[in-house]
Amino acid sequence: MEPTHPLGPIALLLPTVNYANVEREVSAGFVFGPRTIPDCQLVYVVSGRMDLWIGANMYSLLPGECAYYGSGTPHMLSVHPSRAATFISLHFDWQRVSPEPVHPGAKLERFAGGPPFDSPLPFTIEVEGYGSVSIPEHFRLVTGERLLYQIVQEYKEQEPGYSLVLRSLLMQVLAEIVRQELEISALDSSKRSMIGPALQMISEHPQHPWSLSELAQQCGYHHAYFAQLFKEVMGVSPKPYMIRKRIQLAKKLLLEEEKVEVVASKLGYASVHYFSRHFKSITGMSPSSFRLYGGERGPLA
Numbered sequence: 001m002e003p004t005h006p007l008g009p010i011a012l013l014l015p016t017v018n019y020a021n022v023e024r025e026v027s028a029g030f031v032f033g034p035r036t037i038p039d040c041q042l043v044y045v046v047s048g049r050m051d052l053w054i055g056a057n058m059y060s061l062l063p064g065e066c067a068y069y070g071s072g073t074p075h076m077l078s079v080h081p082s083r084a085a086t087f088i089s090l091h092f093d094w095q096r097v098s099p100e101p102v103h104p105g106a107k108l109e110r111f112a113g114g115p116p117f118d119s120p121l122p123f124t125i126e127v128e129g130y131g132s133v134s135i136p137e138h139f140r141l142v143t144g145e146r147l148l149y150q151i152v153q154e155y156k157e158q159e160p161g162y163s164l165v166l167r168s169l170l171m172q173v174l175a176e177i178v179r180q181e182l183e184i185s186a187l188d189s190s191k192r193s194m195i196g197p198a199l200q201m202i203s204e205h206p207q208h209p210w211s212l213s214e215l216a217q218q219c220g221y222h223h224a225y226f227a228q229l230f231k232e233v234m235g236v237s238p239k240p241y242m243i244r245k246r247i248q249l250a251k252k253l254l255l256e257e258e259k260v261e262v263v264a265s266k267l268g269y270a271s272v273h274y275f276s277r278h279f280k281s282i283t284g285m286s287p288s289s290f291r292l293y294g295g296e297r298g299p300l301a
């Protein structure tokens with residue numbers, strides 16, 4: 001078994017935000033490092049492109065993508081020479097009793113030399129029922145951008161109780177990362193791989209009204225067997241699963257300020273009323289309310 005950096009059970013973690021900011025329009029070619037940091041960091045690219053060396057790996061970070069590295073990890077982060085970049089920088093500790101932020105600046109350590117660096121040990125979390133989950137170095141953060149903006153806002157405004165709110169929001173971000181990794185890992189399991197082509201079709205085109213026969217045919221099964229297998233693997237039948245995926249896309253479009261009528265049309269609903277009814281039955285909110293309150297980012301957006 002390869003050595004890792006174990007973080008313990010996810011249910012017992014007490015993560016703490018140390019620093020959060022939107023770094024806007026950082027000049028093309030600007031370089032952070034080579035360096036190590038005393039805590040951990042998430043870097044989420046909003047616009048532009050950033051290049052990151054972690055150990056012997058080099059990653060290109062595009063909008064919507066995120067990078068993670070832990071304390072003591074040699075790394076070098078740079079804005080691509082082609083254009084300026086805007087990104088969210090979040091420093092945090094995985095485990096600290098106090099939720100009060102401790103700024104990492106005083107303990108940043110720069111060093112001579114350049115990449116490639118020594119490869120760090122992967123950080124792992126124990127998830128009950130699933131085992132050990134590794135935190136990826138490079139990944140797409142599907143729905144976490146709004147949470148990151150909220151963290152930045154709370155960190156800057158420091159209203160009463162802000163440190164506890166920061167911990168709550170950070171836990172949601174970290175939980176999303178773990179869930180994404182679990183979903184990716186599950187695709188490698190034998191039974192889930194049997195319905196993998198159908199899951200890919202739904203994921204890539206959630207707005208399409210796939211029929212049971214179309215999904216079953218893609219996987220090479222009779223529709224009755226496929227429906228039984230799908231429910232066994234996913235815990236729900238194909239139709240409610242497709243509705244859930246469609247509503248996830250609806251949330252994303254609404255947060256991007258798309259009008260309710262436009263979202264309903266893009267998702268293939270025959271009427272705004274039918275779409276609104278579906279949306280509220282799953283989220284507990286109407287699309288209009290979600291767009292007004294659920295997507296509110298405040299002045300930092």
